[in-house]
Amino acid sequence: MSADLDDLTVSLDRAHVFHSWSAQGALAPLSIAGGKGCQVWDHSGRQYLDFSSQLVNTNIGHLHPKVVEAIQEQAALLPTIAPSTANLARGEAAKRIVERSPDGFGKVFFTNGGADAIENAIRMARLHTGRDKVLSTYRSYHGNTGAAVVATGDWRRLPNEFARGHVHFFGPYLYRSEFWATTPEEECARALHHLRRVIEAEGPSSIAAVLLETIPGTAGVLVPPPGYLPGVRALCDEFGILLVLDEVMAGFGRTGEWLALDAFNVDGAVVPDLITFAKGVNSGYVPVGGVIISDPVAATFDERVFPGGLTYSGHPLAAASIVATLDAMESEGIVANAKRIGQDVLGPGLRALAAKHDVIGEVRGTGVFWALELVSDRDDRTPLAAADMGRLKASLLDRGLLPFVQDNRVHVVPPCIVTDDEVDQALAIYDEALAAL
Incomplete structure (x- = not known):
């Protein structure tokens, strides 16, 4: 090992790599x-x-040796194949993901990461409902791509507001309450009333989906108060709106549950219509993400073409890494x-x-x-x-x-x-x- 290699690493990076979310001139990345x-x-x-x-x-x-081994074995067997074909690794990965989902979810659409999982969940929600608007919170991050970054609530959406049909609202955050609340119960009730009024003011028949991080991550690990997520589910049911839960950061072990929603889904009170995932499903060893699709939404496309796809959807190396990761997480x-x-x-x-x-x-x-x-x-x-x-x-x-x-x-x-x-x-x-x- 050598400090010279660290110098070379940083030198090459600064000469040729353009970094995300950064002014490039003053960067000094860690080697x-x-x-x-x-x-x-x-x-x-x-x-x-x-x-x-x-x-x-x-x-x-x-x-993790089991995940590394699975990627190596898959690379020696079938390193890539078109998504229109069937491959065993992808089927096994989808099966394991569905097994960790609530009842009523049977299919997985694989993407290259979390942002395009959000893109395709929004697409599915709009096509299923025939509506256009998507409601999401100001304190949120959903990804860098077209609709995902506009669904995002923080500053990163402002230079990127090119997508249509996005409306933002305030979610619960008792420490800095927007609702003058002093208890979790007040915060929950007032945040739900605020969401109801936004839905009514925007026109329920125009809203395809409410998109929420189950626990907002980049925005501050904002664990929702008891009753909030069931309340959002009830509002969506009342107005015929789909509920999309973003589990990209919070899913697959991060919260001490397989999915973060599991802690709130008592007696089926928080079953969403679509679930997005990425990150922890294979610990990022190979880029991958996806949408877990409820049976009614999936049925929309039984006879109707789904107008979306990716060259690397369900990539065999990524699928193998998912299988190994979820199996290791369970056995260990x-x-x-x-x-x-x-x-x-x-x-x-x-x-x-x-x-x-x-x-x-x-x-x-x-x-x-x-x-x-x-x-x-x-x-x-x-x-x-x-x-x-x-x-x-x-x-x-x-x-x-x-x-x-x-x-x-x-x-x-x-x-x-x-x-x-x-x-x-x-x-x-x-x-x-x-x-x-």
Whole structure:
């Protein structure tokens, strides 16, 4: 291993690679040479504890041997094939995904990632209902492509508003309530009333779908209050609107459930019409995503052509990686580990940090999906300044932790395989960095 290789890596990157969501001139990317489990390292051998899961997608960790082996075996057998054919890996992957879905879902449309999963879910909803509008929240991220980025609520949609028929509303967020709520019950009731009024004002007969992240991720790990998602489902039923749940970030173990919706779907109260997925379904080892389609929506296209497709839909390497990932997650108890870690180790540890550091305004999350909201004043809840967040990020990196920092938040999102000792190590690093801040 050599620091010279790190220099070469960064030099080549800066000479030839155009980075996403960035002004290119001042970038100084971290050189990563390899990884295993919850660790990554550079060419000189410096290690980092990965508490970002990259983009919250390496749920099974880095270099899981069963997933790597499955990709290698598939590459030696059938590395690619047109999606109009049938291949065993894709069928097995779809079968496993359907088995982890609510009753009434029988088919999967595979895409290349989460953004085009959203695109095709919107397309299906519009064709099924004959309506046009899609409602989504301001605090959301659904992807970079045409309709997905306009469905997104944050700043990234503003330079990209080329798609039609998108309307935004406020979802629940008690810490910074738009509804003057002081309890979860008030926040839920008022957020649902707000959504009802938006539906009525937009015209129910014009709305194809309500699109929600089951738990908004990039927007702040905003766990919805009890009753909110069942309330949205009831509104959709009342007005004949489809409910699309975006599980791209929250699905497949991240929340300590197979799908994040499982925690809210008591007695069938939150069964959506379409479910989008990507990221954790194979930990990003090969690009893949998709739409899990309810039987009534799928039946729309029994005799009617679905006007959508991708060259790499259900790519054999991606499908093989899904099969290996989901089988390993089941046999190794990885989803259960994420749930236990959140309940017994990570959640209590983060709350202890909040009791110690006034800069932490709120701790929220579940499983291995948490956020620390940082403030300069707890009483006024003033978001911590960007310069201070930058200092904190640098401090965490200096101490050997790879963080996920967004706005005034640190998202604490390790792989689902994280151990108690690794959580304790990370908590100590957060503690030191917060104290230094």
